[in-house]
Each structure stands twice: as structure tokens, then as C-alpha cells.
Amino acid sequence: MTYLPTCVTNPQAKAALFYPNMWTTWGNDHLIAIFESAQASLIYNISSGKWEYIPGISGNMPRGYCSRNDTLWASSEGKSHTGAMWSIDGINWNFTTGTGLDQWEYPNLIKWHNNRLFMYTNHYQKGDRLRYSDDYGETFHEIDLTPYFSDKSSINKVKDIFSCNGNLYISLATFFPPAGSPNLLVSTDNGETFVADTLGFPVGDDGKFLEVNYGALVYNNGWLFAQLKNGDLYRKYIGQASSVSNQSELLSIEVFPNPVDSKLNIKVKETVNIKIVNVLGIVVDTQKLNVGNNWIDISTLTKGIYFIQSSNGGTSTGSVTAMKFIKE
């Protein structure tokens, strides 16, 4: 095993960076890291072997990143925009409306899970919230986590949002956690309900659960691993991916080019009926697609954001596929 040292500095500030607060991978050749100490996000391109600075995008310093297929998503802190933003090249960014978020509510962690966008937010008066969006970040709804705490007055922090094997995991921390409060919640229904998943975890000296920090949940070959705050590593067998898997496996359609002017190509793996819906939820077109590439004429659509919705015949949330595109 060979390890090669390389020094990382902030290309803008010419100063050394320190421990990254958050990080994510993007495709097979990019690593995204947030360094709060330098108030900078860096993107590392393996092909070029260089780190590049991701600008704050008019003051919207991202505090969380995630990837979905080829698209990089980020939370936007809210100086000129509050909500989510996405990019296909890491340079040019598109902003979502973020309807439903309060003023001074700062988005933090962001994660895609089964075609639903989850986001953890902070508000200096109203506290922290876990939210989700079913329309690519245009509108956000709140998930109430207070029922899962024995002391609802405690201030709870979401340390990480983790998606694997069709399940959604939320790791939590509390400043003064009462005994019995969970540090890990799991949802098997796309965030509609949660149950505590701490069976077998040790209890700290103060009688409270130990935290599972950011990035401390990993999955491999049916095994879920969790590293606790004290460094101890635990594992649990949860089985191989079921019919509801992560979003990249679940998605069965590809859309390009995006943004698009007149001809949109939709590639599907099975014959499917699709609807093209505008941001108001109005169906503007319906199509039956065959396996492979399908070129759709959208020249008559007005400029804006649209969603392609398809269903494999099921009625559950997880069976619906939706993709976003922009008509120029």
C-alpha cells in the first residue's frame, strides 16, 4: 500500500486548509469537501489531479453537498438565496425556489433518498428541522422528529442523513440528551415514519447514547457499519438491496440535454408512460416511451422548469420516478 502526501491549500486565500467538516463524492472522479475553517468548498478532480475552489455563488456558501446521478446538489445558506441548488459541472449553478423555508432558516445537510430530497436546516429562533421536497427543491415540508425524543425540550442536532438499502438513517445528537433518547433513527417508508435503531449500542458513562457522527455510517454487501463518537465500530446485517434501492439504482430514466431548447432525449429501460409537469403541477404533455432513446419535441413549451414523471405501475412513493429539466 502506497500513500502519497499532497498539501491542500485554499487557491483563493493561499492558506492551508484543515479538517473538512463535510465531504461527498461525485461520480467516480470528483471529491467535494467543505472546510469551514477556511469558509471554502473544494472540488478535487482526479483526472486533472487538482483541487479547485468552488466559489460561494454570490454569498450562498453551501453547507452540504450530495450527488444524484451526474448532478451535484448543494444546500444554499441564504444570503441571496435560501434552498437547494444543483449543477452538472460544479461551476454553473441553478437555484430552486425553496418555498416553505422560513426567513433566516439556513439549509445544512442535504441528501437524496428514493426520489425525495431531504434537507436539515437551522433557525436561530425556531430551532433545527428536517425537511423534504418531492419537487426537486421547489417546495419543502417539515418532518416532525420530536415524537422520537423522550424530552421534547432538548435541542436536537442532525449529524448525518444516510441512505442505503432503501432505508433512510438519521443520526442525532442532543446537547443534554435524556436517557432513552435515540441517536439513530431509521425510516423504511421514505421518511414518513421513523423508529429508533440503537439496539446493541453501548451506553456512555452518563447513561446516554453515544453519537454517530457525520460520515460514520457506511454500507457494504448487506452490512451496515456505524462508528460511535468514542471510536468503537459496530456492524449490523440488514440484507442486500431490496426493490426499493438508492436513487441511482431506482431511477430508470435518463434525460439529456439539460437545459434543452427544442428536442429532449429521454432514455428508458422499459416501456413507460410519462407526464411532463410544470412547476405548478399542471400536466403539459404525456408520452408513451419505448425502451431506449426517445426524442421528444418540446419546442412549444414556454421557458422554465419542468418535471418528467413516470410510474412503473405501483402506487407507493418509491415507485414513482421524476426527473427535472429546464426548457430554454
Added chain:
Amino acid sequence: MKKYLIIGLLAIATSVVYAQGWQPCGLTDNSFLKTIGTSVVVHNGKIFEFHRNGVVNTLNVSTDNGATWSVVNSDWMTANSNSLGYNSATLASVGKRLYLFAGGVCGEVLFSTD
């Protein structure tokens, strides 16, 4: 007879519950006060675990989903002890490379290509 049947059922129930719970990998004997940097990642189908206990940095690897572990050669960590000695550390897997962000004085990133 009834007593043994109840005990048997309880034993089965206990084993089922245990099978659904978390099991320690038996890697470390850390305490929060001693451990500064911890991280875990899946890389090329292997589980890598890093922790710092006192002044010792350790990188473990498992090729059988956590059943058994071995310590990765630590010469490179000794050579970069300045970076690894001060703060937390983070493992990340990208493509064929395993990265270790070392939160030290110069913000080094170490990566492995094998």
C-alpha cells in the same frame, strides 16, 4: 416441561433480537477522552477504519465485512505524524483512491492508489 418450553422460547426470542441489533467489531478499546480522530469508509469492497488513541494512529482494514481485521502498514503515518497529531481525520473513497484528510497544521491529504 412448561418451564423449559418458556425458557426455550425466551432464548429464541433473545437470539432473534440480537441478530437484528448492532454488534461490536471488536476493533478498539477507545474512550472519548483518548480518541481524537475517527473515520470509516468502504473502499473497493473493503472496510477501512481509522482512529487515533493517545498518540497512536491506526488504520485497520477488513475484507470480510468486519468479521476480521488487519492493521495497515503505518510507516506513512509516522512520516506524516505532524499532520495526524493535532486534529481529526477523515477517510474518503473516490474511484481507485483512498484519501485520508489529516487535520493537522498544514492540512495534508494522503491518498493510496493501491
